[in-house]
Amino acid sequence: MDPHTQQTILDAVQQHGKENLIVMLGTPSPEAAAIAAETVTTGDPTYAGPLAETRLGLTVYHILEEQVRAAIDPELYDQQVGLMADTLDGPAIAAAVAQARAALASE
Amino acid sequence: MAKPVLIAAAAALAHAPGLIALGSKPAREIARDPSVAARIHANLRGFDAAVGYAPNQAFIGSVHPRAMGPRPHFNRILDGGQRFGPDGEIMPETEFLGLMALADQFKLIRLSPQLAQSSAEALMRHPLHDFFDPGKLRSAIGDPQVEVSRGAIPLHVTDTGIAGSLAAGHHEDTNLMAHVLAENLACKASGALALAHLLKLHDLDPASIDYVIGCSEEAVGDRYQRGGGNLGKAIAEMAGCVEASGADVKNFCAAPVPAIVIAASLVAAGVFRRVAVVGGGSLPKLGMKFEGHLKNSMPILEDSLGAVAALIGEDDGRSPVIRLDAIGRHRVKSGSSAEAIMDALVTAPLDQIGLKITSIDDYATELHNPELTEPQGSGNVPERNYRMLAAMAVRQKLIAREEIGRFVADHGMPGFAPTQGHVASAFCYLAHARRGLTDGGADRIMMMAKGSLFLGMMTGQSDGMSFILERNRG
Amino acid sequence: MFAGKKIIVIGERDGVASPAIAACLAATGCEVVLMATECFV
Numbered sequence: 001m002d003p004h005t006q007q008t009i010l011d012a013v014q015q016h017g018k019e020n021l022i023v024m025l026g027t028p029s030p031e032a033a034a035i036a037a038e039t040v041t042t043g044d045p046t047y048a049g050p051l052a053e054t055r056l057g058l059t060v061y062h063i064l065e066e067q068v069r070a071a072i073d074p075e076l077y078d079q080q081v082g083l084m085a086d087t088l089d090g091p092a093i094a095a096a097v098a099q100a101r102a103a104l105a106s107e
Numbered sequence: 108m109a110k111p112v113l114i115a116a117a118a119a120l121a122h123a124p125g126l127i128a129l130g131s132k133p134a135r136e137i138a139r140d141p142s143v144a145a146r147i148h149a150n151l152r153g154f155d156a157a158v159g160y161a162p163n164q165a166f167i168g169s170v171h172p173r174a175m176g177p178r179p180h181f182n183r184i185l186d187g188g189q190r191f192g193p194d195g196e197i198m199p200e201t202e203f204l205g206l207m208a209l210a211d212q213f214k215l216i217r218l219s220p221q222l223a224q225s226s227a228e229a230l231m232r233h234p235l236h237d238f239f240d241p242g243k244l245r246s247a248i249g250d251p252q253v254e255v256s257r258g259a260i261p262l263h264v265t266d267t268g269i270a271g272s273l274a275a276g277h278h279e280d281t282n283l284m285a286h287v288l289a290e291n292l293a294c295k296a297s298g299a300l301a302l303a304h305l306l307k308l309h310d311l312d313p314a315s316i317d318y319v320i321g322c323s324e325e326a327v328g329d330r331y332q333r334g335g336g337n338l339g340k341a342i343a344e345m346a347g348c349v350e351a352s353g354a355d356v357k358n359f360c361a362a363p364v365p366a367i368v369i370a371a372s373l374v375a376a377g378v379f380r381r382v383a384v385v386g387g388g389s390l391p392k393l394g395m396k397f398e399g400h401l402k403n404s405m406p407i408l409e410d411s412l413g414a415v416a417a418l419i420g421e422d423d424g425r426s427p428v429i430r431l432d433a434i435g436r437h438r439v440k441s442g443s444s445a446e447a448i449m450d451a452l453v454t455a456p457l458d459q460i461g462l463k464i465t466s467i468d469d470y471a472t473e474l475h476n477p478e479l480t481e482p483q484g485s486g487n488v489p490e491r492n493y494r495m496l497a498a499m500a501v502r503q504k505l506i507a508r509e510e511i512g513r514f515v516a517d518h519g520m521p522g523f524a525p526t527q528g529h530v531a532s533a534f535c536y537l538a539h540a541r542r543g544l545t546d547g548g549a550d551r552i553m554m555m556a557k558g559s560l561f562l563g564m565m566t567g568q569s570d571g572m573s574f575i576l577e578r579n580r581g
Numbered sequence: 582m583f584a585g586k587k588i589i590v591i592g593e594r595d596g597v598a599s600p601a602i603a604a605c606l607a608a609t610g611c612e613v614v615l616m617a618t619e620c621f622v
Contacts, residue, residue, distance in 0.1 A: 001591070005617045009589055012615045016587050021614075023589045024606065028596030029486040036591060058589075063602050071582040072605045080601040083446040086498035087491065088596065360622075443618075444601040475622055485621040491595060528622060559594050559620040567600060567616075 001039045003049030009040060010050055013058070023060040024068070028084075030092040033062055037100030042107070057104055062097045064090040111371035112426035113576060114381070114418040116537035117305035118166055119195040120525070121203040121297050121388060122158075124151040124410040125263050129289055130393035147397060152181075152406040154199045159184030162476045162523035166413060168194030168538050172474070172520040181408055181478055191234075194538040195304040197411070202229045203296065204263055204271055208247040209239050210296040210345055215259075215288060217249030219270040222263060238303040238347055260285040280330045290390040293412055294325040295338055298387025299345035301414035305383070306346065311418065317379035319343035319353035322366035323387045324529050326357070342385050351383070360473075360528030361558030362386070363415070364572040370419040371429040371574075381420040386534055388412025389527040396526065399483025408479050413530040417537050427544040427552075427576040433460045435555065435573035443569050449499050452555050452573045460575075464500045467518065467575070468549040471536035472496075473557065474522045488531075493519030532556035544578045552576045584610035594620040 013021065023040045027033040035045055040058045044051040061068050064085055069077055127133050127147055136143045157163055161175040164185050169192035176185070190197050198206070205226030208216040218226065223244045230241035251272035255261050263271030273292075276283035298321070306313050319339040327336030339353030356366040363386050370382035390412065397407045419429065435456035441447045457463060470493065477487040497514040500506045506514055524531035533554035543549035555573035560566050588611050592599030599616040606613060 002619055005591065005619060008615060008617060009591075012589055016614055020585065020587050021589065022583065022586050022611075023591060024602055026590070026592035026597030026599060026602050026618075028491060028593055029484070031484045032486070032593070032596075035484060040589075063597050063605065067582070071609055073608055076608070077605055079446065080442075080444045080604050081597055083444070083449065083495060083498055083502070084597050086501065087445070087494045442600070442604075443598040444604075445597070473622065480622065483621075486595065488595060488622050526622060531622075557594075559618075561618055562620055567618075569594070569598065 001036050001044065001049065006039065006044060006049035006051040010054070013056060018056065018058060021058055023058050025060065025062045025097065027062065027093070028088055030089060030096040033093045034096040034100060037097045041100050041104040060097060060100060062093050064088060065094040065097065108375050109377060110422040111374040111419050111429045111431065112422050112579060113429060113537065113541050114420040114423065114426050115305050115309040115311065116415065116417045116541050117195045117301050117308055118168065118535060118538055119297060119301040119304055119414045120163055120166055120197045121300065121412040122154055122197055122410060123200050123203055123393065123412055124407070125200055126293065126390060127151070127394040127397070127407060127410055129260070129286060129390055130395060131391040133394040133397055134286070146401060147394065147407060150401060150407050151410060156184070156406070157411060158190050158197050159188045161185040162478070163197055163411065164188045164192065165523035166535060167192030167196060168542070171539060172523045175521060175523065179478065181405055194308070195301060198300065201226050202233065205230050205241060205244050206239060206296040206300060207292045208244060209241070210292050210299065213276060214246070215274045215276055216247055216262065216292070217251050217254050217259070217272045218244070218247045219251055220248050222270040223248045235303045235307055260289065262289065282329050282333055291325050291327050291338070293390040294323045294387035295341050295345065296387070297412045297414035298323060298338065298342040298385045298416070301387070301416040302342055302346040302383060302385050305416040305418060313347040314350045316343065316348040316351045316381050316383050316418070318373065318382045319348060319351050320366045320370055320382060320384045321353060321355040321386070322362040322384055322529060323355070324362070324389045324527065325387070338387065339385065342387065348383070358570060359558035359560060359562065360532045361556035361570055361572055362529050363532065363534035364554060364556040364574065367417060367419065367429070368434055368572060368574055371431055374419050374421060375431055381418060383416060383418050385416045386529050387414045388530070392525070392527045396479055396483035396485070403482040405482060409526055411525055413525040413527050413535065415530055415534045415537060422579070424581045425545060425579055427541055428579050430460065430575040430577055433457065433575050437569060437571040439568065445495060446499070448557065448569060448571055449495060452571045453496065453499065453553070456573060456575065463505055464496065464503065465505050467551050467553045469520065469540065469543065469552045470496060470518050471533035471540060471552060471554045473532055474520070474524045474535055475526050475531045476522045476524055479526050487522070489519065489522040490515065540576050544576055550578045582609070586611045587614045588612065589615040590617070592616070592618040594618055595622065
């Protein structure tokens with residue numbers, strides 16, 4: 001994740017607190033989803049930005065996860081995300097993000 | 108209204124591994140940790156490897172992207188790959204540094220006598236030597252070592268020391284600092300190289316060009332007009348287009364497509380007879396994803412500047428027609444969902460002339476070479492675009508879901524362009540498209556580009572534009 | 582699931598852009614506090 005984006009996330013955490021905060025990703029690949037999810041949970045695995053070795057422990061989801069889709073109006077979801085849901089590997093992306101959540105929970 | 112056609116297209120690569128250290132990402136990482144420079148240096152590839160690299164051969168037209176063979180490409184040499192191809196060339200760094208010095212009218216670049224001489228000798232033997240007058244390199248001879256001690260940046264470093272330098276154009280103006288001018292001069296020199304190839308390959312009189320539209324990524328200017336300058340006319344001058352004027356069109360990676368649409372419109376309206384569109388290479392993007400290459404024990408493949416030139420003119424009865432009645436554009440109200448963007452760029456213009464997604468033979472979209480993006484985790488950009496197009500075709504019930512793979516293979520192609528967004532965004536396919544629509548079997552090819560306007564922080568909007576090239580029925 | 586939550590949206594140009602994600606979330610009773618779209622090409 002871009003170091004600048006990491007800093008803005010850090011700022012948002014400081015402003016709003018972690019309690020009610022959720023990160024929602026739109027990354028296109030399982031690899032990118034895994035890196036982004038790790039960055040906001042256990043810390044930037046690429047050591048490129050301010051979230052390196054920073055354990056934010058935020059709740060993270062991806063817009064292509066089934067449980068997220070279920071919470072959104074189907075027509076709206078299809079209109080905004082449908083084409084990418086048809087294009088990208090949703091299950092693999094979902095698994096990558098779920099793994100980051102599980103890693104956080106097991107700590 | 109005159110029918111505008113694509114008269115010619117050309118492409119050139121400048122293999123410049125020594126300039127990678129000036130790329131935006133490598134320069135930042137080297138500043139943070141100077142040992143990165145040695146790691147980069149140890150993982151560069153030689154000129155022969157760059158010439159034999161299948162995606163580079165596709166770039167200069169020797170092989171169609173669909174015929175590049177199986178990946179990986181980086182660890183093999185394509186049979187028969189030569190420096191010069193049907194659409195242009197791959198220029199070695201020594202010659203390109205000379206070309207940059209010839210592009211510099213303000214004596215900011217200084218070359219060592221040895222470098223100036225070897226560059227001039229090689230350029231004298233170059234088929235385009237008439238365009239560039241290599242004898243003038245004598246006036247670029249200086250002492251780069253001393254220049255660097257006075258604050259210039261090193262442009263070329265050999266085992267024996269600094270052989271090339273570039274001084275700032277102004278001591279206070281950040282827009283004229285040496286590294287900014289390095290980007291602009293590299294862009295000008297590579298753009299002029301592509302335009303000169305276009306003129307030579309197609310036997311065109313430089314004086315027949317009326318206007319040159321620059322669509323490069325670099326912003327040229329000074330502190331009172333940061334991006335206000337113009338590479339189009341600078342490139343026109345360097346390529347000997349003495350009758351031409353010029354200006355630039357900016358739109359992030361999408362710029363070449365609107366530039367071509369504007370050029371075609373100028374021709375259609377009868378304002379000009381021949382308009383060239385030129386995009387030079389992007390120095391800031393050299394080595395952009397070098398960390399991915401190092402991590403995967405690959406040579407640093409983002410080592411070449413890519414440049415493309417196209418000529419739009421009046422109908423000659425043969426060259427592919429630019430369909431001005433079917434221009435796709437992303438509107439302010441379009442929205443930023445993928446479907447909204449694809450609707451605006453693909454479905455809407457096709458609807459306008461009664462065609463469907465499947466009516467297009469080839470789609471030229473974001474043709475970034477996946478060997479550059481995948482090692483860094485950015486995935487296969489063209490494949491994603493083609494899958495998106497196929498998913499659109501499924502939604503429109505034009506193909507079945509099981510046919511997605513086949514649609515991607517038939518209407519798409521593997522990426523082969525350097526990660527210099529404007530060059531990768533359909534622009535690099537122009538010469539192939541022209542060949543396919545004249546000597547080849549294609550009837551319609553769509554060129555589409557997307558620009559991430561939000562990166563400039565003036566709007567959250569995306570942008571994009573498309574046009575259709577069609578076989579000329581005479 | 583999202584009612585009363587504050588959401589940071591990290592979209593990607595090559596995946597799902599953040600305005601499209603935010604549009605989806607608009608009616609779920611949450612507040613989008615940060616939107617970024619990354620571009621890696």
